[in-house]
Amino acid sequence: xxxxxxxxxxxxxxAGVHPATASRALNPETRLLVSEETAGRVxxxxxxxxxxxxxxxxxxxxxxxHTVGVLIPDLNNPLFPPIVRGLEDRLGSDGxxxxxxxxxxxxxxxxxxxxxxxxxxxxxxxxxxxxxxNPILAEAxxxxxxxxxxxxxxxxxxxxxxxxxxxxxxxxxxxxxxSLGHQRIGYIAGPQDVSTGxxxxxxxxxxxxAAHLEIQPSTVAFARAFSVQEGYRCAKQLLTxxxxxxxxxxxxxxxxxxxxxxxxxxxxxxPADISVVGFNNMPFIDMLRPPLTTVAxxxxxxxxxxxxxxxxxxxxxxxxxxVLYLAPELVVRGSTAPLNSAHPAH
Amino acid sequence: xxxxxxxxxxxxxxAGVHPATASRALNPETRLLVSEETAGRVxxxxxxxxxxxxxxxxxxxxxxxHTVGVLIPDLNNPLFPPIVRGLEDRLGSDGxxxxxxxxxxxxxxxxxxxxxxxxxxxxxxxxxxxxxxNPILAEAxxxxxxxxxxxxxxxxxxxxxxxxxxxxxxxxxxxxxxSLGHQRIGYIAGPQDVSTGxxxxxxxxxxxxAAHLEIQPSTVAFARAFSVQEGYRCAKQLLTxxxxxxxxxxxxxxxxxxxxxxxxxxxxxxPADISVVGFNNMPFIDMLRPPLTTVAxxxxxxxxxxxxxxxxxxxxxxxxxxVLYLAPELVVRGSTAPLNSAHPAH
DNA sequence: TTGTAGGCGTTATCAC
DNA sequence: GTGATAACGCCTACAA
Numbered sequence: 001x002x003x004x005x006x007x008x009x010x011x012x013x014x015a016g017v018h019p020a021t022a023s024r025a026l027n028p029e030t031r032l033l034v035s036e037e038t039a040g041r042v043x044x045x046x047x048x049x050x051x052x053x054x055x056x057x058x059x060x061x062x063x064x065x066h067t068v069g070v071l072i073p074d075l076n077n078p079l080f081p082p083i084v085r086g087l088e089d090r091l092g093s094d095g096x097x098x099x100x101x102x103x104x105x106x107x108x109x110x111x112x113x114x115x116x117x118x119x120x121x122x123x124x125x126x127x128x129x130x131x132x133x134n135p136i137l138a139e140a141x142x143x144x145x146x147x148x149x150x151x152x153x154x155x156x157x158x159x160x161x162x163x164x165x166x167x168x169x170x171x172x173x174x175x176x177x178x179s180l181g182h183q184r185i186g187y188i189a190g191p192q193d194v195s196t197g198x199x200x201x202x203x204x205x206x207x208x209x210a211a212h213l214e215i216q217p218s219t220v221a222f223a224r225a226f227s228v229q230e231g232y233r234c235a236k237q238l239l240t241x242x243x244x245x246x247x248x249x250x251x252x253x254x255x256x257x258x259x260x261x262x263x264x265x266x267x268x269x270x271p272a273d274i275s276v277v278g279f280n281n282m283p284f285i286d287m288l289r290p291p292l293t294t295v296a297x298x299x300x301x302x303x304x305x306x307x308x309x310x311x312x313x314x315x316x317x318x319x320x321x322x323v324l325y326l327a328p329e330l331v332v333r334g335s336t337a338p339l340n341s342a343h344p345a346h
Numbered sequence: 347x348x349x350x351x352x353x354x355x356x357x358x359x360x361a362g363v364h365p366a367t368a369s370r371a372l373n374p375e376t377r378l379l380v381s382e383e384t385a386g387r388v389x390x391x392x393x394x395x396x397x398x399x400x401x402x403x404x405x406x407x408x409x410x411x412h413t414v415g416v417l418i419p420d421l422n423n424p425l426f427p428p429i430v431r432g433l434e435d436r437l438g439s440d441g442x443x444x445x446x447x448x449x450x451x452x453x454x455x456x457x458x459x460x461x462x463x464x465x466x467x468x469x470x471x472x473x474x475x476x477x478x479x480n481p482i483l484a485e486a487x488x489x490x491x492x493x494x495x496x497x498x499x500x501x502x503x504x505x506x507x508x509x510x511x512x513x514x515x516x517x518x519x520x521x522x523x524x525s526l527g528h529q530r531i532g533y534i535a536g537p538q539d540v541s542t543g544x545x546x547x548x549x550x551x552x553x554x555x556a557a558h559l560e561i562q563p564s565t566v567a568f569a570r571a572f573s574v575q576e577g578y579r580c581a582k583q584l585l586t587x588x589x590x591x592x593x594x595x596x597x598x599x600x601x602x603x604x605x606x607x608x609x610x611x612x613x614x615x616x617p618a619d620i621s622v623v624g625f626n627n628m629p630f631i632d633m634l635r636p637p638l639t640t641v642a643x644x645x646x647x648x649x650x651x652x653x654x655x656x657x658x659x660x661x662x663x664x665x666x667x668x669v670l671y672l673a674p675e676l677v678v679r680g681s682t683a684p685l686n687s688a689h690p691a692h
Numbered sequence: 693t694t695g696t697a698g699g700c701g702t703t704a705t706c707a708c
Numbered sequence: 709g710t711g712a713t714a715a716c717g718c719c720t721a722c723a724a
Contacts, residue, residue: 062716
């Protein structure tokens, strides 16, 4: 016999007060409106009955669902779980829960998911999927829904965001390579319609210029997605284009993994023949052989900071749009080595 | 000006009917109660206004939130993202959304999360965190809430579950090792208070017995958690106990990774000196060096099947409790090799 | 086939 | 300080 859940009315009856009074006593915000004595009586009554407020009813009345939508490309990408945990943990401590939506990079799917979430009255959005021009952003903002971007950012300052400083990260990677003596440095660029792909490529260009190194067209390959498969394809392209690279920087770790595969297939040794650096420092990336040298940033903290920003917005706090950069850090592991003239690429 | 969301009343007014009629027309279940012509009018009116039913109000009325709670130990464990995606995809196609809760294996945290979720009127639970005796299960079931177990199972048939056939999986791993000539086979057992740890250890015991091999106490180590760190500790214990193993089977891939680290530290080569097999075939585990031989099962499908079971329960379908086993499959990679007398463990 | 009315559990706005 | 009342948006007997 599923005992029908105890409601506010039950609590009120047991405490001998009106439901409205019980409501006031139970809500920390309004408790001061009620006498300390009755408040106590209500609280004990609630505890005694094991009262649990019905969030659905509350939402209907208050128009706040205490739910936020989180859109990511794919939970299977190891970059996202720590970010999501950061989000959930920070949001949870303020009584919010997250609805996770995977878009698989598909715009149509993304629209469906957003519809779903808006139907559930989410109080805000965290988007890790932002393309540089995204109609959804405009629409959500128009509807007055707080939006925070994560990992990627919009092209202007129109949305708050939390990202790593991508340009600086790539510069650190390139400096590392040049300090090892590398000059013919190839680059596997990520998709240029997302800010990470674009900013990192820009970082590569400025870093090479700063080192007085020229970029040959044959030493840059553009991936159509941040995937192992595309990394493999691009690396193969670099290897067969006669570019003679002694080092390759990849737009992210997935692309770097694909690069590993291409090197193995070509019977080239990393790092003896070619050095490789990635970006992101994905979980478990240090278990690869060789362990990947890459640009790290605090994934979990990206999540918590983004949640913090979103909470501020949902609380109606006014002020300028905040764009938060977290500092990257180069993690040197086994995939980069000094230029070795005994082992030319050919 | 955030145009106040369009409601059923607006649609009804535009269609020139009573809200109740509009409701019936909009709900596929009750559409046949209304004349085709009016239904059409309502539908176009709804489309025209961009009407989106308010799920909160609906939930309050129907007591169904179309939300399910999913409890996992930690999203950062790569085993879970594919399972969660399977759950979300299957649930989503029936209009459900998942609330993800990370418990970190902490019972108290788990209780808090469950409370949170019940306050949100979840229609059911998927638990990947089930300990062998779990008061929460009893409570949820008592409250009439459907519960499906995933990856781990309860000790009896009291709950539907979807798991890999753990015993069979371990047997396949051990057979593989013995067929390579290994006889002194060590085992790193997972925690014995969860069904995966227990069932796999049992599988090890029966497999060894079937091969007429004895298990020395010194060849089994018990991990306190399915973690890299515990795998490292246990492997070191096996290596220093004078057990002389030529192969080690690990309770899961994380433990196997820890094993790799211990071997490296001891300057032992895998697989030349010692073969290692894991369990789970985690994503990216094939990128390790050497690529890990392990027992695979279809993670995504575990999620979809569990969702299917839960949906049946939430639809009130009666019948016997279903306990679903998915077949394991041995994936032979580079971490296992024939027993090589030229390379004794010492 | 359609309209009426009441209520799901909570909170905001009045009065007292 | 507390009680009464209405309303959030939707669904569903019941009546017409």
